[in-house]
Every structure is written in C-alpha cells, then in structure tokens.
Amino acid sequence: MKQLFRKMSLKRRIWVSFVLLTVVCISVTGTYVSVFFSREMKTQATKTSQDTLNKTAQVFDERLRNIVVSVSTLMMGEPFQRTMRDVQASNSKEYYNRLSQMQTPFAQMMLAEQSIDSVLVHTSIGDFYPTESKRSSFHFTDTFINAMILKAPKQWATLWVSGHTDQLFSRGNSVISLIIKPLYEMQLPGVYVIVNIREDYLEELIQAHLQEGSLRQLVVDRSTEQAVFSSEASLPKDNKLLYEQVALSSRGHFEYLSESNDPFLVNYVALGMNPDWVLIGYQSKSKLLEPVQHMRWTILTIMGVCVVLALVMSSMLSELLLKPLSKLRNLMLKVEQNQLDVRFESVFEDEISQVGHKFNRMLGQISELIEEVKVSEQSKRKSEIKALQAQIDPHFLYNTLNTIYWKSEMEEQQDVSGMIVSLSLLFRLGLNNGKEITTLRQELEHVAQYLKLQAMCYPDLFAYEMPAVDEELMNIPVLKIILQPLVENSILHGLQELPHPGVIRIEVAAAEGMLMLTVTDNGSGMDAARVEKMLNGADTERTSYALSNVAARLSLYYGYKAAMKLESEPGVKTSVTLIMPIQEVINE
Template identity: 40%
Template sequence: MTTRRTMPIPRVFPALSFKNRIWLSFLLLILIAVSSSGALSHMIAARVLEKNVTDLNRNAIRKSALLLDERLKKITVTAMSGMLDDSFTSTMRDIRLSNPGSYFAHFAELQSWFMLMKVNEPAIESVLVTTPIGDFYPTTEFRLSENSFLQSGMYPIIKEKKHNVWVPEHKDMFFGGKRSVISLVMEPLIDDHTRMDGVYIVVNINVSTLIEALTDEWGVSAADLYLMTLTGSNVFTSLPFARPFLHKPDFLERIAVPAAQPFVYQDARKDYLVDVERIRLTDDWILVGVRPTDDLYKQVSAIQWTTVAIISSCGLLALLFSRVVTSYLLRPLAQLVQLMKKVEASDLTVRFETSRHDEIALVGNRFNRMLEEIALLIEGMKAADRSKRVAEMKALQAQINPHFLYNTLYTIYWKAELAQYEDVKEMTFSLSQLFQLGLNSGRETTTLEKEVLHVSEYLAILKKCYDDWFEYEIDLEEGLQLMRLPKLLLQPLVENTVMHGFQSRKSGGRIVIGIKRIREKISLTVEDNGCGMDAGKVEAAAKSPAGGSSSYALRNIYERLQLYYGSAADLNIESNPGVLTKVQLVVPQDHQELEWEEADERRNNFMRN
C-alpha cells in the first residue's frame, strides 16, 4: 500500500503558473476582504444593537422603579400631610390626655380627613387609625372588629423598625371584602414632633392600581416584571412568579448586590437578561425585570445570517469572475513578458502593441522606447572607437548597477499588479526620464539643470523602491542651470552613497546634493550620513590608475574630469562615519570644450604619470 503525499502550500503555490497564482491571490484577497468586513460589520452592529437593547431595557425598568417610588412617595406624603389637619391634631391631643369621652366626637370629625386622603390619592383603598381609646376608620368601610392591629403581624414589625413600614400584598384583615392590598404602617407625629405611643396608622393601597401603572411603563406583560424582597418573597402575591429560578439562592445572591448591574442568567439552557432596581422608600423591595435574550436579540441573529449569506454570495461571484478578470488584466502583461524573452535572445526588433491606453500600455510604450534607445546606444557604442574619451564615458555607463533596472522594472510590475497606478506612472516616467537624460541624444556634455534632473529621477526611483530608506535634498544655486559639464557626474556618487554608505541602514538615511560657485569655480558636493570610509585611502585610490575595484566609480569620474578640464578640476573626500561623508567635485566655471585630439593627449599623459 502506498501513501499519498500532499505538497505543502509553500511548495504548491510557486509550482502554479503565474496566472493561476494571481487568480488564486485575487480570489483569496476578495474572500478575506469580504469575510473580514462582513465579520467586522456584524460584530460592530451586534454590539451596538445589544448595547441599545440593554440600555432600552435598563431605562424601562428604571422608569418603572421611579414610577413606583413616586406613587409610594405620593401616598406617604398624602398620609403625612393629613396629619396636619386640625381634626387629626385635636384627636391626637385628646388621646394623649387619655380622654376616651371624646372618642365619638373625634370619630365624626375624622370622616372628612379620611375622605380628603382618598380624594388626594385614589390608590388608597382604606385607612385605619388604631389608638388606646379606640380605632378610627371611614364609615364607608365595614370594620372587622375581631381583628385587632396589636394582634396582627404588622405590629411587631413597626415596633422593631421604629419607622414607616411597607407590607407586601395581603388580604385586608381589618375591613370586610377581603381585598388584596399593600399596607403602609406609620406612627403619627404631633405638634412637638414626637411620636404618639400606641397610635398607629394603616393605609391600605389598591394592588391593581400599582400593577397597571407598572405594566404600562414596562411596555410588556407584567409576567416579566417582578416586585420582590431581597429574601425572594413576592410583593405582589396575586401575580405568582413565572420564572422558577427567581427563588434560587444563586439568583437571589446576584440581585442582592447593592447597585447591581444588568446581567445574563442562564436557566434550563436559556439565557435571560436581568435588570434590578431598588425601591428607595422601602427597606428590602426590589423591582426585577426578566426578559429572554432570544426575544431581545432577534435582530442580531438576523444580521448574522444576512452577513453569512452576503459573504457566501460574494465568494461564489469571486470564484466565477476572478479568473475571467485575471485573464483580461494580465493579457498585455503576458505579451510584454514574451517580448522581454525575445529581447533576452538579442532580438531588439520586437515591439509591444496594444489598443489599450492604461498604465500597462504606458509601460509597453516606454519599453518600446527603451528598445529603440538601446538600439541607438548600441550603434553609438560601435562608433565609439573613434575616440577613447567616448570609450571612457561608455565605460562609466557600463558600470551602472544592472540590478537597479531589474528591481525598477519588477517594482513597476508588482505595483501594477497591486493597482498602485499612480506609483507605476511616476516610476515609469522617472525611468524613461533617467534613460533619456543619461543618453543625452549621444552628447557627452550636458547642462547642470539636466544633470540635476537626471540624479533627481534616479533618487525618485530608489525612493519608490525603498520608501523609508533615505531622504534627499538638492540645492542648485541660481544662475548655474545652463552651465555645461560632462554628464553622469552626480549619479555615480549618489549610487556609491546608497549602495555602500547605507548598506547597513534600514531607514533614516539622508543625502544632500549642493551645487554652488566658489570664486571662479563650481563646487558639486554629495553629503550623506552613512557608514563612512577611510577618506584619505579612498581619495588616494581614486586618483591612482592602479586603485582598487572598490573605488572604480570615483576613479572613473576623476579621470574624466582630468580628461576634460586637466589640472583645473579636482576631487576631495571627507568622512566622519555615521555623521557626515562628503565627496566634492571642483570644476572651472568658464571652460571651452577640448578637441578630441587634445583630450586623447591629456589622457595618455595622465596614464603615464
């Protein structure tokens, strides 16, 4: 039995054709982009929606708790303000004096006080004032005389807490009808703000009125809203708990925390959003809102499935159309690659042809122009035997690093693939300008303006290839733009700086090119903050015909200056490694171009010396 081996992805990917790699990359990028944006959009939308739902739920229960607090407060204030009534205060004075003979008179006087309280607060069902001389109550109510307040469960509570007490829902034991009420038990205050011993007021509140008010504010069935004590008792006993977990110890422990925040509670594999608000006028009453998260977050689930559907649809569309789009986009580039292969086989007659007018077409046109210029250059090199000075110039051109052109073309290629068309246009234009200015229509001399433009295009291309490697600055003194001098003086110096001075630097490089008058001469300087050199040793090698290969470019420049200007020109080098390295070329300001023969004679004399 043979084991089938699968090639790892790093080996499979390079084994694919370039077209398939682009297609696969294009497909993967689309899927990653769509999936990432979809997942991020879903995450953001879900979080915002969940927060909004939670906040709305929180606000609803806060309003409900505030409403209940306001109703209880209004009832309390109504009862306490009634104590200021003259009939009530006079009754309390007689009770304090233990005058039972005035019971019936005060009983009649207090009927208007009872009526006024019910008018001010319709939620009040009945009122009982129990005193040592007898009970006072509205004549409209049937008093169950067998049930004494002092024998009820309310009396021990008010005696223990010594302040107003709210009693959860119960059947009214003091009046007929067995109505469900919530009771407020109070000890009245008299004129000197002392409590009356043995006197208690019981205000019974209609439960249905409070439940309806809470339901209207909550906005849903009251089955999801519970008024309970910290011990888990139900305040509204007529509304039994619809959620069994409300009695569980772990649930009660979480809601008993002061200033409890909304939390999610899980019961029977179902999640519930729980909000808690304390009722301020009571000791241990809390309002608890419980809603299933499934009902609250239905829109989140809808967003999730919509996102999945969109991502799947985009994936199918990308699979169907990416190959077609890839083939269409890469067709002219594939044609250009085939032409480059023919050029490698020394066929310079090929030309790139396309009906398109995009960036690739521009590269193709520049490629055609480059081939034409290369052909002209080859023809010019064949005729260069007429002059050794021309040969020296061509030798300098030959030493320009060929990797620069390869790296530039491949950078243009990949930037085109990545749709960075502005960079493609700029690099293509800079490359064409570099070749055009370097060739200089076959002339050996150029102007300072063109020389500066040539080195600027060279630096611009390097900046596009290595963005953060270095910064540069060029300062050309006004009035020197049209001065003529041998071409290709600055570019080799800059290339030396970049390739050798910055070889150990990843970023932070700086190149300053300065051209200015010094008396009757012109100074051309290239300064950098690279790794530096042994200035004396390099300068000596550059001025010596037998110098090493490391100083070949400097020696070539120096020889050409000597051929063109003689002893009137010079080359100087200064170096402080890592701080400042400076190469200076000094040439005469006014100089008539030498004849070919005189240049040859000067070169021979120089080589002999």
C-alpha cells in the same frame, strides 16, 4: 499554505486574491457595522430605559406622596385628634362614638385616593376602621404588620411593607402597607395608622408608562432583598448579584447574567418616598440585538453573492491580463532555445508592454554581453599566460639553476636539495591543477617558496618576514600568483641598488568582509601617484607590467569590489595592498 499559494498559477492566484479581498472587505465592514450598531443600540436602549424608569419613579413617588398627604390630612382632622385624646386618657367609653365620627374622614380619604384598599387605626382602646370593611379573625398583635413594627428601628415615623396578603380584613387582597405613627401633641405608644394600598393599582401605574418592547419593570426592597409586589416574588435564584449591584447608588445601569446564562441590560433608580425601594427596568440583550443578528445574516448573504461575482470578474480580468503575459512567456521559451532574435510587440502602453520592451532591451544587452564575455575570457587567458610566464621568467630560472649548480659544486647538498624542492613546489603550486582560484594557504606557500629561492640566489640582498595568519583565513579562495609578481617587483626594482640589506614583509588582514594582502619593502620606492594613474588608464606609458597584470586580473575576477592601494616613501616604506571581497571558503 504558503507553498500551496506559490504553486498556484497566476490565474488561480488572481481568483484567490479577489475572493480574499472581497471577503476581508465585507467582513471588516460588516464587523464594524455590527459592532457599531450593537453598541449604539445598547447605549440608546440603556438611555431610553433610564428615562422611562425616571418618569415611572416620579409618578410612583407622586402617588405614594399623595397617599401620605391624605393620611396626614386624616390625622390632623378633629375626629382623629379627639380619638387620640381618648387613647391618651384610656377612655374606652366613647369608642363607638369615636368610631362613628371617624367614618366620614375614612370615606373622604378613600374617595380621594382610590388606590387605598383599607385603613386601620390601632390603639389601646380598640381598632378604628371603615365599618363597611369586615375585620378578619386575626388580632393585630398576631399579624404580619405587627411583626414588621417590632423589627423596625426604635426611631421611625413611617414604615412601608412590601406586597403581602391583607391579614387585617377578611377580603385578603394583595396589598402594600403604609404604617405611620399618629400626628399628635405627644407620642402615644402602641398607636399606629395602617393604610393598605391596592397592589394591582400600583402595578398598573408602573406598567402604564411602558412602551411596546422588551423592557420590563419591577420594584425591589434593598433591605429585605425581595420584590415589593407579591406577584413579582419569582426573581432569579441567583439574585444576590442583582441586589449587590442596585445597592451601590441611587441610580445606574449594568449587565446582568441570569441563571440560564441569558444576558440582561438592567437600569435602576431608588424611589424618593422610600430609598430602600428600587425601581428596576430590565430587558433581554439578545432580543434587543435581534436586528443586528438579522443584519449579520444579510451581510453573509451579500458576501456570498460578492464572492460569486468576484470569481466571475476575476476570471474575465485574468483572461484580459494574461493574454499579453502568455505571449511574453512564449517568447521567453523561444529564448531558452537560443533564439535571441525574437522581440515582443504590443499596441498597448501599459505595464506589461513596458516589461515587454525591457525584455527586448535585455535581449539586446545579452547579445552585447555575450560578445563582452568572449573578449573578457580572452583577456583572462592572456593574463593567466602572462602570470605563468612571469613565474617561469628565464632570468629567474637562470639564476636559480646557476645557484643550484655552484652549490652542488661546493657540495652544499642540503641547500641544493632545498632549492630543488622549493622550485618543484613553486611550479606545482603555480600550476594549481589548471585552476585559476587557489586558497590563501597555497598562495602564501607559493610566495614563500619563491622568496626562499630568491634569498638563496641573492644571499645578502634581503630578508623576508611573513607573520602568522589567523587559521580561519587560510582557506579563503584567492586568485593564484598575485603575490609573487609583487615580491618580484620589490626585489628587482626596489632592493637591487640598496647599500644595505632590504626587508620584504607580507601581511594578511580581514575586515568588513574584505581580505587585504600587503607586500611591504624598504627599498628605493616609486612614484605612487604616477603608477596609480597608469593603472587607472590615465597614463598610456606602461612602466610596471607586474602591477598592471595583477590589477587587471583583480578587476576581471572581482570587478569594482577589488582594489589595489599603493603607498611609497623611498628608503623607508613602499607597500602594495590588494583588497578583494572574501568569498566562500574552500574546504581542503
């Protein structure tokens, strides 16, 4: 991908950049807006659903509380109390009389609470109920209600039974039953007041508080893990997780994944009259977020339109921008053909014009540099010639050949052979096949042959030391004949007048990418400060042509990175250190 982008023209890159910028900006903005609105809608829907549930639960609790109050009023009435006294005394003779007396309280209770479908007081002397309601063939002990009573804990006062078909009366309506033990001065075993509440009435009560939307409500029993209303018995098959969630607290909200992998937002609140009954509100998350989905499609449409506009605008902009660049490119093509007199002209003062002016200045500098290079090359050639002239110094050759002659006269053939070989190697290494750059190995070998010859010419003048050098440094490229002039300078100016033998030491070191070559002697020394001023051009009087020549060659080839460091303590130590950057190793 990177290679493809690099091969594109500038115009094509501008197109791609505009399109990418447009797509990224709209995508980031659209994603942020989409996520923000999704979260906000989810939060608001959860809050609204919880508020609706709280209101519905309050109304539902109030209705159940009114029913309980109505039943309590019935039980505190005189007809009911007389009936309980007969039950206590097991007096069944007054059954029909008491049944007749109970009709008025029954009618009053059902008139006050129209949600009550039927009522029955089960006692050991008989069942009491409104006579207009026809009893079914089921005996109380065979009914679903009696089974619930037998399963209930021992200490109970009120039982709520979820939606079921009424087995006590022949109408068989779907009802929710309230079972209450009688309010009497003493406990009467086997006596229960059963109030059947119309299930459809309570369902309408719940649905009446729902606004238009996707929110749905149902009531479930946490103790039995079933719906309270029989019409809501078809809960999801994997509703175990649902009941585990609503069993955690009295109210809350969570996300629920149905068996068909549809996400739902669920709110719940426990009813005050029966904490086991929980009012649940649920709504489809996908339907709730449908506006967000429409918004995403709108964003994609806007993105497509903006991409087209970006292509058109980038094409126009690239034409405007590339016109001066094309002009500058044509000028560069002419420069490639060595037409250095061309110049860029523009009436604008923008960045491209600044580049054009820099181009004009660069052409001027190139012309100046060409002249400087010519002068520099001439200086290099002169320095090389001086180096070669120093190598074949007549005085050195005279002394060397004279020594060879006398040694041959004295028949010291081995010394003669050695000196001839050293002289030959000295010239061969110095010539270096006409190349200016040699290796550190060959440069050290060159100066070693020179020292060997001079030591034979002046047998008692000096001794020399060349410590072993790290093999990794031996192939580093260096200028040829940069050590021999320093050694010659030590012999001629430092050791000639010493009353004792001198010592010349050549050391090599490397650190932080720099190579350091040091020539040290214990000769008469020099004025290091004055020589450094001379080398830097501050002193016009030249007193050391060898040092000047080496310093000039270092500067020509390595520039400011190279340096020559001088130290001198007469009679103790005089050292010249050449510092140069380590360049690529030459593989021999």
